[in-house]
Amino acid sequence: MKWEENVRKIVPYVPGEQPEVPGMIKLNTNECPYPPAPGVQEAIKAMQSRELRLYPDPDARVLVEGLAEYYGLKKEQVFVGVGSDDVLSMAFLTFFNGDKPILFPDVTYSFYDVWADLYRIPYKTCALDGDFHICPQDYKRPNGGVIFPNPNAPTGVYEPLKLVEEIVEANRDVVVIVDEAYIDFGGESALPLIQKYDNLLVVQTFSKSRAMAGMRIGFAMGNEKLIRYLSDAKFSFNSYTMNRPALTLGAEALKDRAYFEEITGRIVTTRERVKGELKKLGFMFPDSLTNFIFATHERIPAARIFQALRERNIYVRHWDKPRISDYLRITVGTDEEMDTLLSFLREYI
Numbered sequence: 001m002k003w004e005e006n007v008r009k010i011v012p013y014v015p016g017e018q019p020e021v022p023g024m025i026k027l028n029t030n031e032c033p034y035p036p037a038p039g040v041q042e043a044i045k046a047m048q049s050r051e052l053r054l055y056p057d058p059d060a061r062v063l064v065e066g067l068a069e070y071y072g073l074k075k076e077q078v079f080v081g082v083g084s085d086d087v088l089s090m091a092f093l094t095f096f097n098g099d100k101p102i103l104f105p106d107v108t109y110s111f112y113d114v115w116a117d118l119y120r121i122p123y124k125t126c127a128l129d130g131d132f133h134i135c136p137q138d139y140k141r142p143n144g145g146v147i148f149p150n151p152n153a154p155t156g157v158y159e160p161l162k163l164v165e166e167i168v169e170a171n172r173d174v175v176v177i178v179d180e181a182y183i184d185f186g187g188e189s190a191l192p193l194i195q196k197y198d199n200l201l202v203v204q205t206f207s208k209s210r211a212m213a214g215m216r217i218g219f220a221m222g223n224e225k226l227i228r229y230l231s232d233a234k235f236s237f238n239s240y241t242m243n244r245p246a247l248t249l250g251a252e253a254l255k256d257r258a259y260f261e262e263i264t265g266r267i268v269t270t271r272e273r274v275k276g277e278l279k280k281l282g283f284m285f286p287d288s289l290t291n292f293i294f295a296t297h298e299r300i301p302a303a304r305i306f307q308a309l310r311e312r313n314i315y316v317r318h319w320d321k322p323r324i325s326d327y328l329r330i331t332v333g334t335d336e337e338m339d340t341l342l343s344f345l346r347e348y349i
């Protein structure tokens with residue numbers, strides 16, 4: 001058909017599956033196994049029909065101000081969106097507008113190359129080393145921008161702040177985005193560096209550590225000028241990205257720091273225990289500072305374990321991609337869920 005010549009064609013990102021199988025154990029998309037803060041659940045119950053009837057605040061003030069207070073920033077340093085996917089997509093569109101290729105790791109969040117293709121941004125990938133660590137010297141060549149997650153996904157590998165700063169410092173002429181989707185599980189955030197570097201954007205999410213993946217809340221923090229540019233792009237796209245319940249519930253979640261620390265702490269404790277058990281079963285993995293473990297088995301191919309787990313309604317994630325096809329990404333669930341996984345594996349292996 002002739003009209004197809006004018007169509008913007010794109011190979012889309014493939015999200016992890018969201019099966020609805022009774023009794024399944026869902027360890028495939030890094031959700032939190034615990035409920036959101038009690039205050040969030042109460043606020044849902046108290047919600048009135050006006051939350052649906054009225055447009056939301058286009059400036060998302062309750063949430064932006066809540067985040068600014070929580071992280072000790074000015075509200076002009078905070079941008080919010082529909083999950084960090086929306087924030088990152090907007091950041092690609094806004095900041096990666098040069099002719100030179102943007103840089104990101106070869107093994108990383110598989111949305112980056114999709115956004116680059118969608119927005120016609122040239123890109124080059126930089127190979128992680130044999131232990132899945134970033135080689136900072138790869139990011140010291142001419143480029144149109146840099147993005148990487150820290151900790152990285154799907155590897156779980158965390159890079160110390162010194163390395164992050166080295167990359168930001170070496171790239172003062174472009175925007176560097178650090179995607180901190182998993183920073184609340186033990187790493188140290190690059191956030192303080194935004195006061196020193198006007199080219200650094202730090203992106204985080206409520207999806208993993210705040211148990212609110214279904215609500216779609218993400219945010220970016222950076223200097224006021226970066227945030228203003230992001231905001232201009234958003235208002236040229238859709239004034240009302242964030243719905244009213246998301247604004248209210250997101251702000252509510254931030255009020256309960258103790259609960260947040262309790263559930264992230266529990267996940268870290270479970271993660272460390274499961275690391276030990278997986279090792280005993282012959283699994284190997286780069287050390288993870290996230291809510292998942294990226295594991296390969298000494299004998300059994302990952303694809304086979306993946307299938308066997310699936311038949312038992314235990315869902316983990318597997319990619320048929322170079323360098324990682326023999327790994328499984330296993331989300332850290334509750335202790336009970338992990339015990340079911342481990343006892344199946346003991347039997348299977």
Ligand SMILES: *Cc1c(COP(=O)(O)O)cnc(C)c1O
Binds near residue numbers: 084109213216217218
């Ligand atoms: C999960 C994830 C995101 C996106 O999460 P949202 O639910 O859209 O906030 C972004 N980056 C990485 C590396 C992730 O793993």
